[in-house]
Amino acid sequence: MSRLSRQVQPAETYLAKLTEADWATLMKREVLLKGSKGQYGVMVATPVDAGIAWAVLTDYDNFYRFLPSVAESRVVEKEGDRTVVEQLDRRRILLSTMESLVRTENLEIDRQQISFRLLEGNLEYMYGHWRIDPSPSDRGDLNLLLVSRAGKGRGRCWPL
Structure with missing residues (x-):
């Protein structure tokens, strides 16, 4: 059983906080990046159909194809709307390449939101969500893809 919340906050909760400059971006x-100190929200508007975006976001075995720092990813367990994914993250920091191996729990909610949390790995903690919302009618016919990561996601990484 998952410890992730099945609650989906109304889109207005975060859309109301966007400035005109944010909307222009x-x-x-x-890409719009908001936040600091490990609590970030990343948002992008796309003309891609919400169903196609959802199919990509839930194709966990292929995260490495579209998430730049993910070198490998695989589904470890799947039960209903809950999926456990193991992924190897590799990024260049200064003159070193750092790796982190994590296992996350992902809970799919109403084909609109994926809540995730760290189950194990060499990070202290990581949790947040992906979500897809239509933009308000006065802002055009685009879907908004939001990635919100709460937690610092910092920890021990292995230099290569």
Whole structure:
């Protein structure tokens, strides 16, 4: 049984916090990054159909194809709307390449949100969610993809 919440916050909760400058960034289809100190929200507007975006976000075995720092990913366990994924993250920091191996629990909610949390790995903690929402009607016919990571996600990484 998952310890992740099945609650989906209304889109207005985060959309109301966007400034006109934020909307201008999104309408240019540029990535919008908000937050600090390990609590971040990343948002992008896309003309891609929400169903296609959902199919990509739930294709856990292929995360390495579209998440730049993910070198490997595989489904370890699947039960209903809960999926456990193991992934190897590799990133270049200064003159070193650092690796972290994590196992996450992912809970799919109403084809709109994926809540995730760290189950094990060499990070202290990591949790957050992916979600897909239509943009408000006065902002165009785009879907908004939000990645919100709460937690510092820092920890021990192995240099290669």
